[in-house]
Amino acid sequence: MPVLKVSDVKxxxxxxxxxxxxxxxxxxxxEIEQGEFVGIxxxxxxxxxxxxxxxxxxxxxxxxxxxxxxxxxxxxKEPELSDFRRSKLGFIFQDYNLLDTLTLKENIALPLxxxxxxxxxxxxxxxxxxxxxxxxxxxxxxxxxxxxxxxQRASAxxxxxxxxxxxxxxxxxxxxxxxxSKDLLQCMQRLNEKNQxxxxxxxxxxxxxxxxxxxxxxxxxxxxMEIFNTGTRKEFFDKIxxxxxxxxxxxxxxx
Amino acid sequence: MNFFSLALxxxxxxxxxxxxxxxxxxxxxxxxxxxxxxxxxxxxSSYRFGAGKITVLFSAAAIAIIGFSSIFxxxxxxxxxKTRKKEIAIYSLMGMKKSQIGRMMFxxxxxxxxxxxxxxxxxxxxxxxxxxxxxxxxMADGTAVTFSIQWEAVITTVMVxxxxxxxxSLNAYRTIYRYKLIELLSxxxxxxxxxxxxxxxxxxxxxxxxxxxxxxxxxxxxEGGIKLMIPALMILVCxxxxxxxxxxNFIPMVMVALKKKQGFYYKTENIISISQIVYRxxxxxxxxxxxxxxxxxxxxxxxxxxxxxxxLESTVPYYSPFSYMxxxxxxxxxxxxxxxxxxxxxxxxxxxxxxxxxxxxLQNSTYSTETDNNPGMIVDGYIISQSTYQSIIRDTNVExxxxxxxxxxxxxxxxxxxxxxxxxxxxxxxxxxLTGSVMNLQFDNACAGFDIVGVSLHKYIGFMDSxxxxxxxxxxxxYSQYLEQAAPDDVVSFTGMMFDNPAGSENTVAALNRIVPxxxxxxxxxxxxxxxxxxxxxxIFSMYGAYVFIGLFIGILFLLASGxxxxxxxxxEAHEEVNRYELLKKLGMNKAExxxxxxxxxGIVFGLSLTVGLLHSTFALLTYNRMMxxxxxxxxxxxxxxxxxxxxxxxxxxxxxxxxxxxxxxAWGREK
Numbered sequence: 061m062p063v064l065k066v067s068d069v070k071x072x073x074x075x076x077x078x079x080x081x082x083x084x085x086x087x088x089x090x091e092i093e094q095g096e097f098v099g100i101x102x103x104x105x106x107x108x109x110x111x112x113x114x115x116x117x118x119x120x121x122x123x124x125x126x127x128x129x130x131x132x133x134x135x136x137k138e139p140e141l142s143d144f145r146r147s148k149l150g151f152i153f154q155d156y157n158l159l160d161t162l163t164l165k166e167n168i169a170l171p172l173x174x175x176x177x178x179x180x181x182x183x184x185x186x187x188x189x190x191x192x193x194x195x196x197x198x199x200x201x202x203x204x205x206x207x208x209x210x211x212q213r214a215s216a217x218x219x220x221x222x223x224x225x226x227x228x229x230x231x232x233x234x235x236x237x238x239x240x241s242k243d244l245l246q247c248m249q250r251l252n253e254k255n256q257x258x259x260x261x262x263x264x265x266x267x268x269x270x271x272x273x274x275x276x277x278x279x280x281x282x283x284x285m286e287i288f289n290t291g292t293r294k295e296f297f298d299k300i301x302x303x304x305x306x307x308x309x310x311x312x313x314x315x
Numbered sequence: 316m317n318f319f320s321l322a323l324x325x326x327x328x329x330x331x332x333x334x335x336x337x338x339x340x341x342x343x344x345x346x347x348x349x350x351x352x353x354x355x356x357x358x359x360s361s362y363r364f365g366a367g368k369i370t371v372l373f374s375a376a377a378i379a380i381i382g383f384s385s386i387f388x389x390x391x392x393x394x395x396x397k398t399r400k401k402e403i404a405i406y407s408l409m410g411m412k413k414s415q416i417g418r419m420m421f422x423x424x425x426x427x428x429x430x431x432x433x434x435x436x437x438x439x440x441x442x443x444x445x446x447x448x449x450x451x452x453x454m455a456d457g458t459a460v461t462f463s464i465q466w467e468a469v470i471t472t473v474m475v476x477x478x479x480x481x482x483x484s485l486n487a488y489r490t491i492y493r494y495k496l497i498e499l500l501s502x503x504x505x506x507x508x509x510x511x512x513x514x515x516x517x518x519x520x521x522x523x524x525x526x527x528x529x530x531x532x533x534x535x536x537x538e539g540g541i542k543l544m545i546p547a548l549m550i551l552v553c554x555x556x557x558x559x560x561x562x563x564n565f566i567p568m569v570m571v572a573l574k575k576k577q578g579f580y581y582k583t584e585n586i587i588s589i590s591q592i593v594y595r596x597x598x599x600x601x602x603x604x605x606x607x608x609x610x611x612x613x614x615x616x617x618x619x620x621x622x623x624x625x626x627l628e629s630t631v632p633y634y635s636p637f638s639y640m641x642x643x644x645x646x647x648x649x650x651x652x653x654x655x656x657x658x659x660x661x662x663x664x665x666x667x668x669x670x671x672x673x674x675x676x677l678q679n680s681t682y683s684t685e686t687d688n689n690p691g692m693i694v695d696g697y698i699i700s701q702s703t704y705q706s707i708i709r710d711t712n713v714e715x716x717x718x719x720x721x722x723x724x725x726x727x728x729x730x731x732x733x734x735x736x737x738x739x740x741x742x743x744x745x746x747x748x749l750t751g752s753v754m755n756l757q758f759d760n761a762c763a764g765f766d767i768v769g770v771s772l773h774k775y776i777g778f779m780d781s782x783x784x785x786x787x788x789x790x791x792x793x794y795s796q797y798l799e800q801a802a803p804d805d806v807v808s809f810t811g812m813m814f815d816n817p818a819g820s821e822n823t824v825a826a827l828n829r830i831v832p833x834x835x836x837x838x839x840x841x842x843x844x845x846x847x848x849x850x851x852x853x854x855i856f857s858m859y860g861a862y863v864f865i866g867l868f869i870g871i872l873f874l875l876a877s878g879x880x881x882x883x884x885x886x887x888e889a890h891e892e893v894n895r896y897e898l899l900k901k902l903g904m905n906k907a908e909x910x911x912x913x914x915x916x917x918g919i920v921f922g923l924s925l926t927v928g929l930l931h932s933t934f935a936l937l938t939y940n941r942m943m944x945x946x947x948x949x950x951x952x953x954x955x956x957x958x959x960x961x962x963x964x965x966x967x968x969x970x971x972x973x974x975x976x977x978x979x980x981x982a983w984g985r986e987k
Contacts (some may be wrong), residue, residue, distance in 0.1 A: 118408070118496045139412040146410020157405050157500075161329050171409050219408075 061130055062091040063225050063258045069124030071110050084110040086281035092260060099272035100262045103307055107281045112262045115226050117145060129225045134154040146175055150219030150227040154234040156211045158203040163200035171222045189217040193247050199217045209240025220251060229261045233268045245271040270297040279307055325423060336395045339883050340431040341388045344476050346872055348439020349446050350380050351468035356447060376865045385479055392483035394492050403491055404499035413491050414643045420487040428480025438471050440464055461975045465916055477916040495715055509534045516564035523557030558607050564601040592919055600897060602884055603924045606877045610928025613873035615935040618956035620866025625955055626780050627855050633720050634851040635780045636711040637811035639824060641831045641845040644810040648771035652827055662814040671808045672697040673801050677785060685740045697786040700794035701729050707775050710813055718743040722775035729790040729894045734765030738772050739783035746770040754787060759800050779846050824849050874963060878970035885917060885974045889981040896982035906983060913978050
């Protein structure tokens with residue numbers, strides 16, 4: 061059974077306000093299996109973020125179905141929705157979304173605290189993930205006291221601390237320098253390979269995407285193409301660039 | 316860690332941000348509490364339950380203050396919740412239940428509310444003592460007042476704010492339910508849209524405001540009741556609507572026009588501050604309108620009451636020209652009186668004047684008393700000698716002026732057969748054409764005519780003659796002839812004393828009244844036995860002092876309110892703009908340039924609302940000035956308003972400087 065099943069999802073903006081209607085997603089369908097590391101790419105305005113938002117239950121679909129772990133997420137209501145998010149989903153955002161009032165440790169522990177886990181379990185889990193992401197020695201600091209790369213790794217640690225079925229990453233490297241980006245992406249790759257974590261990564265950056273095993277391209281709200289990583293990362297990177305240029309998107313930003 | 320401790324933790328960690336909210340709400344509670352303790356003070360209970368204007372005013376003030384407090388608390392709460400939206404979204408994403416988030420927000424807000432209520436109630440009790448003292452001083456009630464804690468006031472304050480904070484906390488509770496997650500998550504990113512203004516709206520705003528001003532300038536202020544209410548309401552609607560449209564349409568119009576003038580726009584600080592204002596103007600328009608109107612209300616209230624206070628003070632000599640006055644006192648008694656003044660030791664006597672006037676009857680074909688309105692009638696009046704009148708003018712420091720109850724223009728030598736007419740009427744209607752005509756004087760069955768060479772409305776004996784009879788000043792020689800013929804009953808002798816500080820002569824007057832007989836021996840038809848500056852002062856201010864106090868109180872309240880709202884709003888904006896200034900810093904703007912830019916930007920926000928507010932109050936005061944009668948007009952409402960406006964601008968500037976400093980501290984951030 062696939063971890064994520066998206067079938068014929070449509071998202072239309074603007075009809076409720078009575079303004080002009082714009083279609084962000086126009087019938088997207090795909091599946092992600094357990095242990096996959098999938099990238100979602102496409103030119104600006106293709107509907108990448110919308111797709112991520114509806115999968116993340118942040119936004120609602122206009123039509124279609126999304127199921128995660130066999131559960132139809134379009135039908136869940138509060139308070140089951142909160143439980144669902146807590147146990148099944150992990151988020152990594154471009155702008156980290158860490159709480160300034162909490163230390164990195166408290167931020168990472170937050171999903172576990174909300175799940176009312178025992179102190180021992182929390183300590184162990186936080187220690188484990190923070191070591192994996194290389195932030196074990198800065199856990200006592202506040203988000204504004206550490207670098208962007210460290211913040212993003214803390215945010216990644218928070219996303220995986222409760223071993224969710226699906227990790228959603230929205231341009232996680234968008235605000236990072238190339239060194240921090242590479243560190244983070246390698247961490248994610250390791251999580252995927254070692255822990256069998258299922259990751260969906262939305263990005264416009266071909267370098268970031270080259271760490272994935274599979275990439276889904278969308279354009280104008282529909283699925284455009286799928287490619288698989290069969291060789292080295294370098295080869296995959298070249299493949300991605302080719303697709304991007306065929307998409308007609310302006311990829312001059314990549315060079 | 317449960318969500319209650321999470322809420323507590325939030326308050327502890329983010330105390331800085333919470334502090335602003337806490338201070339502003341505490342401030343609202345304090346103001347309310349002060350007013351309550353005055354309202355419920357048993358000493359003022361007569362104002363609460365009476366039927367007079369003051370009761371209405373008191374209740375109106377109570378409603379105004381409740382209204383203000385609620386708006387203020389809700390406004391602060393809304394801004395406060397707005398800054399928390401993203402945090403809520405993150406909690407939600409982490410899998411916190413909506414009900415838990417809601418409860419966390421509720422706890423947090425209600426905790427802050429409880430702290431604010433407690434602090435405000437305590438501060439209110441402390442400060443109310445101070446304010447009650449001012450009020451009593453203004454009302455010149457003089458009696459010793461026992462200040463006790465008014466439990467009614469404390470309970471009312473606590474109840475009102477518990478309700479208010481419960482409502483606002485419920486509002487915070489509902490936030491998570493009201494917005495979609497995606498809206499909450501991007502609440503910070505979402506800027507205000509570029510201002511869309513309509514030219515029609517901009518023009519309409521100017522038209523409405525001008526219409527309001529014109530109506531104010533031409534309306535008939537002597538009408539009463541409903542006839543006064545209709546134009547007043549019209550003005551109110553025109554001005555409020557006009558001001559709103561002004562800030563919503565006209566100001567953005569001007570700003571966009573300025574933006575087009577590239578020579579002006581492309582200067583380091585201008586580009587930052589103008590783009591900032593244009594960017595924010597939509598959200599600001601409502602606040603700016605609110606500030607401008609509060610400012611107008613505050614300035615008008617304070618100026619009007621301040622000049623009323625001044626006017627009241629200046630009318631005291633109209634009733635009592637001397638510091639102390641009594642009748643039919645012989646030399647022995649006078650010495651006794653002077654001894655009493657000395658013994659009391661409160662004030663010094665600067666001059667004493669014993670004078671006589673003679674009762675006569677007067678007649679002129681055009682003259683009448685205002686009460687009878689029957690020209691040509693025979694009126695009871697007096698004659699006074701030239702030298703006596705001059706000594707009164709000298710002793711009571713009368714200013715020179717024509718047709719005024721407090722001034723005279725008498726400075727001449729009267730020939731035989733000439734007379735200077737002192738009208739007993741309040742208005743000049745019957746005496747303005749008397750100069751040049753003949754006043755017939757009937758005395759002891761003999762009749763004589765006096766050529767009137769001058770007239771005045773000066774009330775030289777004040778209310779010692781409560782019938783306000785006219786007097787003719789004649790030369791000393793003629794006067795002594797009359798005095799010889801006069802029967803003892805026809806002559807009234809007065810004693811007037813001037814003190815160096817009449818306002819502080821309370822005990823002296825009380826002591827004097829004990830030795831001066833209440834009812835004079837002679838069966839004089841004239842008014843009261845004794846009169847003092849302080850007693851008149853007290854009776855006037857016990858009547859009107861509460862008006863002055865309530866006016867000043869509300870004025871100060873509104874001033875502080877507008878200042879703190881604008882300050883609060885700027886601080887919130889500064890927090891939202893941190894990233895922008897971080898960027899500007901990286902682009903190479905130095906500290907001085909950023910400070911100049913911020914000063915300019917806040918200067919426009921503060922200056923605009925102040926200018927519009929002052930313009931409104933100028934017209935309001937011009938109308939108020941027309942409403943006041945002759946006496947008060949002499950008191951230069953506009954001059955008094957100028958003093959108030961000066962003070963107002965000063966306090967407003969303090970708010971401005973405070974805002975610039977705080978903004979700068981936030982925008983420039985920690986030195987790294």
